[in-house]
Amino acid sequence: MDATARKTVLRMFTYGLYAVTAKDGEGGHGIAANWLSQVSFEPPMLAIAVEGDSHMRRLLDMHGAFVVNVLESGQRELAGQLGKTFAKHPEKMRDILWKPSPLTASPILTVALGWVECRVREELPTGDHILYTAEVVEAGVLREGVALTLKETGFRYFG
Amino acid sequence: MDATARKTVLRMFTYGLYAVTAKDGEGGHGIAANWLSQVSFEPPMLAIAVEGDSHMRRLLDMHGAFVVNVLESGQRELAGQLGKTFAKHPEKMRDILWKPSPLTASPILTVALGWVECRVREELPTGDHILYTAEVVEAGVLREGVALTLKETGFRYFG
Numbered sequence: 001m002d003a004t005a006r007k008t009v010l011r012m013f014t015y016g017l018y019a020v021t022a023k024d025g026e027g028g029h030g031i032a033a034n035w036l037s038q039v040s041f042e043p044p045m046l047a048i049a050v051e052g053d054s055h056m057r058r059l060l061d062m063h064g065a066f067v068v069n070v071l072e073s074g075q076r077e078l079a080g081q082l083g084k085t086f087a088k089h090p091e092k093m094r095d096i097l098w099k100p101s102p103l104t105a106s107p108i109l110t111v112a113l114g115w116v117e118c119r120v121r122e123e124l125p126t127g128d129h130i131l132y133t134a135e136v137v138e139a140g141v142l143r144e145g146v147a148l149t150l151k152e153t154g155f156r157y158f159g
Numbered sequence: 160m161d162a163t164a165r166k167t168v169l170r171m172f173t174y175g176l177y178a179v180t181a182k183d184g185e186g187g188h189g190i191a192a193n194w195l196s197q198v199s200f201e202p203p204m205l206a207i208a209v210e211g212d213s214h215m216r217r218l219l220d221m222h223g224a225f226v227v228n229v230l231e232s233g234q235r236e237l238a239g240q241l242g243k244t245f246a247k248h249p250e251k252m253r254d255i256l257w258k259p260s261p262l263t264a265s266p267i268l269t270v271a272l273g274w275v276e277c278r279v280r281e282e283l284p285t286g287d288h289i290l291y292t293a294e295v296v297e298a299g300v301l302r303e304g305v306a307l308t309l310k311e312t313g314f315r316y317f318g
Contacts, residue, residue, distance in 0.1 A: 001295070001296060001297050001298065002297070002298055002299065005273070005298040005299050005300045006203060006275060006295055006297075006298035008273065008298075008300050009229060009272075009273035009274065009275050009298050009299070009300060010197055010203065010275065010295070010298075012229045012272055012273055012306045013175055013195075013196075013197065013229070013306070014173065014174060014175030014306055014308050014309075015173060015175075015196070016172055016173030016174075034196075035196045035197055035198055036172075036196065037172075037174070037193075037194045037195065037196050037206075037208065038169055038172065038194055038208075038317050039194055039208035039285040039286070039288055039290050040208070040285045040286025040287050040288050041286065041287055041288075041318075042286055042287050043286050044165060044169065044286075045285050045286050047196075047206060047208070047285065047290055049196065049197075049198035049199070049206070070168060070171045070172070113168075113171055114164070114167065114168035114171055115168065116165060116168050116169065121285075122283060124281060124283060124292065126198040126199045126204050126206065126280075126292050127198070127199025127200065127201055127202050127203075127204050128199050128200055128201050129198055129199050129200075131198050131206055131292065133283060133285050133290065136160070136165055136169070137160060138160050138161070138165075139160065139161055139164040139165035139167075139168050139169075140161065140164050140168070141164045141167050141168060147171045147172070147173055149173050150173075158197050159197075159200075
């Protein structure tokens with residue numbers, strides 16, 4: 001395979017950049033995630049790929065629930081903060097305001113445009129990530145705005 | 160669940176819009192697809208959700224291979240053509256130029272920016288769609304350009 005071509009084409013793909021959060025003990029944990037898509041209308045379902053050796057993976061396996069927070073254009077710094085590794089930055093959520101979601105106590109970020117609360121259905125190992133499928137069980141709109149995209153941030157998580 | 164809020168938030172999500180193609184007898188079949196993401200770096204893998212009762216689903220189950228063609232900004236009309244249902248428009252690929260991909264003879268569209276050829280690994284039913292995971296086995300860059308997004312087209316396939 002032409003690995004350079006592969007990277008070039010995969011970097012043409014279009015992604016949003018979301019704050020994906022889960023309950024973590026009495027607190028909450030969050031990551032920046034872009035490998036995420038709706039995968040069913042009825043029932044409404046999403047799929048998300050999470051790093052196989054990550055703290056988020058352990059929390060999803062433990063609690064089976066997460067929230068996808070839609071970030072707003074301009075929130076690059078917040079996305080970057082959430083994109084830090086848990087191992088090196090275990091307190092990365094400390095200065096981020098949130099409240100627990102209604103059904104699963106996953107963090108809803110105060111500054112998000114909106115959120116969907118999801119319960120994990122199945123997980124499938126995909127190479128160096130775990131692909132979770134999940135059903136949307138609750139949702140809320142916080143305000144209007146334009147969603148953040150991976151392209152806007154200049155971050156790279158593809159290829 | 161607040162169904163209106165759910166639709167509103169899911170419609171904030173960001174997607175590309177791709178031409179996904181597969182071998183179909185001596186010819187080729189194509190759809191417009193946006194529920195698609197990379198899901199692993201090593202090995203390079205994608206996941207794509209395809210309608211459960213679609214012709215593409217039958218082809219993926221039969222051949223286990225597809226190509227993702229990255230469309231260019233401005234190719235809304237082509238995406239709309241590929242978005243037509245196979246049942247009502249079985250000849251929708253007739254006027255679209257393509258050549259077979261090197262390993263699996265899936266259509267590479269001449270006007271695409273680039274393409275990745277994929278072999279299906281696993282499939283998982285997700286509500287009204289089937290989620291396929293696949294390994295990228297070949298790729299090619301055709302030219303430079305800005306990728307088409309679902310937002311640009313104004314099409315809706317989410318919520």
